[in-house]
Amino acid sequence: MASAPLSDRHRDVLAAVIVNYVVTGQPVGSRTVSRNSRDGLSPATIRNTMSDLEEMGYLYQPHTSAGRVPTDLGYRYYVDRLMSERPLSRREIRHIRAALPAEEEAPDVDDLLNRTVKLLAGLSSHVGVVLAPRFRHAVLKRLEFLSLPEGRVLVIFVSQTGMVDHRVVSPRERLSDTELSAMTNLVNESFQDLTLPQIRVRVVQLMSEEKALYDRLLARALDLSSRYLAQRADDEDEVLVDGASNVLGEPDFADVARMKALFRAFEDKSRLVDLLNACLAEDRSRILIGSECPDPGFSDLTLITSPYRYRQQPVGALGVIGPRRMDYDRLVTLVDSLSRFLSEALASRTRGAGEETAAVAAEEDDA
Amino acid sequence: MASAPLSDRHRDVLAAVIVNYVVTGQPVGSRTVSRNSRDGLSPATIRNTMSDLEEMGYLYQPHTSAGRVPTDLGYRYYVDRLMSERPLSRREIRHIRAALPAEEEAPDVDDLLNRTVKLLAGLSSHVGVVLAPRFRHAVLKRLEFLSLPEGRVLVIFVSQTGMVDHRVVSPRERLSDTELSAMTNLVNESFQDLTLPQIRVRVVQLMSEEKALYDRLLARALDLSSRYLAQRADDEDEVLVDGASNVLGEPDFADVARMKALFRAFEDKSRLVDLLNACLAEDRSRILIGSECPDPGFSDLTLITSPYRYRQQPVGALGVIGPRRMDYDRLVTLVDSLSRFLSEALASRTRGAGEETAAVAAEEDDA
């Protein structure tokens, strides 16, 4: 029943209601729309149009004789067809540039992501989220085994871009420092330029060959590697959140129970990871409005997300989370821009390291 | 004027008011105290006593003819002299033991701290905080230089206990992989078994000697090390927070403005770091009630903190943050216990690594 195409007037009114509602937070009445409309239609006319829009599901009334408020469908129509993205101000761009330098001495990846999430929260006044680059795209620079007390071993994985991951594993037998350093050399030869998923395959492959050869040392090195890989799940992603305190100011979350649910959602990060990953898979920026979101915990929120890239590959995602009543025009631009700025900052950090491209491209086959 | 010693009755009444207020959250009247008091005093008598306590500053009335509520001073007296710590239940202890295994295969330090902060939040229903062990106590296991694209260098610091820190630095000149690995060996010889502050001293010392000798490689290795140390401030501590959503449920924070201030305080971690560090310096568990806290942002909160140890040295701190109206009896025990459990878990991970003791003891001289 919501399928009839909208007339120009319907669109104008819908847009007016949304724009007005976004700034005031109050249900919008026919009178207000009439005043703001350039072809000065009377309130009565607007009322009829609004009534149509309500019937079609784009607006609704909190109660008889209040103004209208956009529904999720209304917002959806707005962002898809009515919205005109508002460019960032020069000030904002300078601000971003300063925090994410594209050219000169760039900080390391973690730092860059931290700055990005702070920018998102600060510039949007909502909650900023950043999904860190996934290690599954990381190409091995060096794998190191170090002995710890109690016979345990520290495994350090370093990617060619400088990401570091480390885990503690317990080998079956005690290993001396010299053995470990010999093993370090062995695996670095074997795993040169491979990504984590590729290393997984390689370990299994070598282990089976190994029964024929009998290089004790390599066998034990492979054992350590596979123990490390067992701990290091590929889908284990890190997500940064900032600006959670911003939601407290928003009248849309006056209800405490709702706010609590929201904070819980932020605390267990795995749900955020899922949502951001979904965006990553789609490979383009995305808006999820209220009930459109698969996670029911976010049913009265809007997410604007966008993947960011490294060497043309989407490797992570970032976005803004806020109430449905948000300034879409501005925030869509903000999220898009930040994903672009971040991609550039990442690229500039590593320009001239051409070897890595092939490896990344080569592993595109995995799901 | 608050200096007169309290009679037994005063104490009983004060304790009764506090206990009652903590569970109900409502101002406590004379009638209620009278009912709960075992030597059945009449409400009138209690009223007189309460009036005394108010005059001495231990209680106050939100308004004429409401019950009494404890002041910060009242709470202080309570925790210092009236409170009897309530031991944890067997269930709780099992729960903790399961999460912080003392004996068997222990996870790495970061994981241990993560579990601890979750336990704090979960068992207290307030906000849990943990200050991570400071790297200044960390003894070098290995320092590694790895080349990154663009001529930058990744420096990885690994402590003997398995803590890992890494930074990206930009050396003055380009360095090849072979040079870097030679340099790695050089510094590991020089810095063997030193802590970060000691390494600082050592670098300066070697640099000045260096002008006389002319080992180009060592000079460049020292340059890299000092660039790393410049980024790695000693007071740069990591603090973990969990359970922030718990404060939303508490009626004491019904006021949104107050809540917002609170969340901001949690977001910029440096303030938390300062507070926890103060506790660390005192070397014993500590309770900060409302206005006693140096940071005005925490003026209507209570912090219960306790340092945790590694090899007799306090290396970090943990605690609970909540409203002043909290169950002190239980939470003090909880914080104390968790600091003990965590200390044990840390100790058991490294038993038998005797060499490290001397080094840690030797660096006690720094402030």
Added chain:
DNA sequence: CATTGGCACTCGCCGGGGGAGAGTGCCAAA
């Protein structure tokens, strides 16, 4: 002299009532 019961008083909380204001739907006229 500490303790107690009695009593008048003070507030905060809660629910009801009434008026103002904003907005609607419908209808008839332009």
Added chain:
DNA sequence: TTTGGCACTCTCCCCCGGCGAGTGCCAATG
């Protein structure tokens, strides 16, 4: 098709009065 008019609805807010909890003071009591 658009518009002005009109009756209607519903929320918000303020005011008011009663209720209940608790107090302070005082005189009586053991």
